Amino acid sequence: MKKYIIALLVALLSLCSVQTLFAWGKEGHAAVAYIAEKNLTAKAKANLEKAIGNHSIVFYASWLDYFRKCHKKWDKRAHVATYDIETGLPVGKGINNMKETISLLKNYKNLPDSVFKFNIYALIHQMGDFHCPGHVSFVNDKGETIKYSNYEIKFLTPDRIEKYHHFWDGVLLADIHGDWSYMDYEAALNHVPQSVKDEMLKGTLVDWLQENALGCRFVYEVVPGRKKAPKNELFLLERPLENELGEFALKQLLKGGVRLAAVLNDIFGE
């Protein structure tokens, strides 16, 4: 079974295009934000909601996607976290932006309102994006980004073909739990023992992202040095495999939410 999963992930990753990146889609981002909200301390929640104008952080979960064209700092490429293919360590614009964003927010009381809001919306969104398998990219030792290409996924039931990124930003969650709202995701995922959450929170931001990357790196081990997949190669996706990928996606949603809460508690909990 693992062989099939690897093969599918290869196919999926090969399909990724940075042209239309919306990561989890609205549902997934709202789920990550709501899980985070439910893991905030009372003090952090109160401070945070006061700072963002008495809204839930869920309200702004996809803000960065909607206003992407207005903010070059978080352009479409910055929504992808890039990693060294050998070490899994994050490199490039995405991680640098994230570090800068968190650093700025630690001094949020002294930030101009517009700067604060842009950065808090970016943090809420990007913690979700960086936990989405579709937003993992690798560079090799020559500094070349591993290019994703034209794989398409052919679904057998019902018969249809989807692009790689769309698979992650809408198709997968819709297929598995299309009738769930963000509150349903939270109810289903957030009630794991605290020890499980503690395990997710071990290490630093870089460690978390490295773990995400390493979780996908094995995909590249089966195609060493390959930069581009054959065009128009279809991968047949059967439902049992899709279900397994769905479980993987749900775990990433939970991790994203719990980790976002930890960062927000650190900033707003004092």
Added chain:
Amino acid sequence: MKKIIIVICFVFAVIPATKLRAWDRGIHSGIVALAEANLTQTAKKNLRSYFNNESLVLWAQWTDDLEQCKGHEQLRNYHNVALTTKGAIMPIKKAAKSKNKFLKTALAMEGLEKSLKELSSYKTLDAEKVRELVCMVMTILADIHCPSHYIFDKMTEDDLRPEYYRDNNTKPENFLRLWEAGAFQANFSVWRAREYVHQLSRLTQEQINETVSGSLKSWIEKNARNYANLSSYVKNHPIMLKKQYRLKSSDYRLWLNTVNPVAVDAVQKAGYRIARVLNGIFDDTILEVSLN
């Protein structure tokens, strides 16, 4: 039995119903959920005794579904409000006699006035009648917070049904449909009824007082002022290329970003105001909202 008949009617009429509706079904449910969350305990308990202990959210679309059934076609006239060119509510009789087909069918005020008058003595009515009237009030009040339901005197077909093209598409798109669903759903289509409550039931008491102060007509005329320039707003928006009303696809998201806050504000106001009206009727300790 009546509910079953309505459901059957709805199934057969679902396509035209979709075309006629103001806010879409999800938004109507969300507005009513928001209203229900802001009822007083007394009003909520009292109301539920007329609704088989069911949530009002289950009934959010009841009137819209009923109007698709034979014998209830008159309800279709209760979506739009007729206004003078200056934005004052037009007398019902004058609107009904108008030669303008849009004004003639913009009789939401008639539906609202009739329903509220009958509900003022709801204790003398049977439960079925009370349900029908409450549903009517919920639907009309939700609709009159939708920017596309204001019909001003002398409006033309072009004003009422402005269409635009995206890039080189040959098929025009309708801006009113965008207001009725897209402007809100573009950002928040993942919300269900309880998510509307989580997101929008957050006003402070001071903000609530401000939102629900005034009479029903003052709410409507204030909305009318806000939405009066809808047509020109569409046509004169800086990103809209003039003459052909042609919008670059790349600017579409920017346009949505500008209209989404208007839609969110409208939905939130509708929810709180429905609660205010129902509290006034079904909680004896609360004054009724005056019509004028």
